[in-house]
Amino acid sequence: MNDQQFQGMTAIVTGGAQGIGEAVARRLHKAGARIAVWDLDQELAENTAKILGNAVALKVDISRWDDVESACAKTLDALGRIDILVNSAGIAGSNAPVNEYPVDEFAKIVAVNLNGTFHVNRAVVAHMRTQAFGRIVNIASVAGKEGNPNASAYSASKAGVIGFTKSLGKELAGLDIAVNCVTPAAARTRIFDQMAQTHIDYMLSKIPRGRFLELDEAAEMIAWLCSRENSFTTAGVFDLSGGRATY
């Protein structure tokens, strides 16, 4: 891979303050992209942007359309264009069987993971259509393919992200805009703090590789999906599950 492959390109990374998003931001930045880090955690987003250098940090709650619309306008002011969107912001929520799952928490997880994905894609696609170019990667989860027990809200929201990505990819297939998603298995990040240890053990036990996904492994696949070279593949679902899901 050309080490300045993303020179002259700009990217929004939601949830880019830490975890998978931060690894993607670092990977794209290293290859020349200018980055806008959108995150609910402003302090961490600013810190990540500072470490990257030449990057913008914005406090955004992706579950709120107004927030997303205004962040998109600010990003365009700062960077001039948006070539890439990696939508990594997301929450796991707690683990409980469906009959006990808190109703408000279910709604919140869907509001962030699914409605948030819609908001961010909606705002960015409006701009990408005008430049007839774009690369979008939504971070779904293997939970959206397989359905993890005691994680119904999370699994359902991520299945929604997969369906949304397929739909949007087809909508935009006539333009040089690629919309794909990835379905990672468990990777050790701060999102684990939201989960029960038994759930983390369950996820690990399901991975034939016998280990967690490394963040740089995820970033490498996502970077290719964001590249100009990915000029054909769209509406696709890319597996990152270490052999758990073979489809």
Ligand SMILES: NC(=O)c1ccc[n+]([C@@H]2O[C@H](COP(=O)([O-])OP(=O)(O)OC[C@H]3O[C@@H](n4cnc5c(N)ncnc54)[C@H](O)[C@@H]3O)[C@@H](O)[C@H]2O)c1
């Ligand atoms: N780590 C895993 O095991 C794993 C596995 C599969 C999929 N995923 C998905 O990957 C993505 C990134 O997860 P991660 O492991 O890096 O988690 P993380 O908790 O390390 O990072 C997520 C980031 O999203 C931000 N965020 C949360 N809600 C937000 C909101 N409403 N608006 C804006 N920002 C918000 C958080 O502040 C945080 O910085 C998520 O969508 C997650 O569901 C993670």
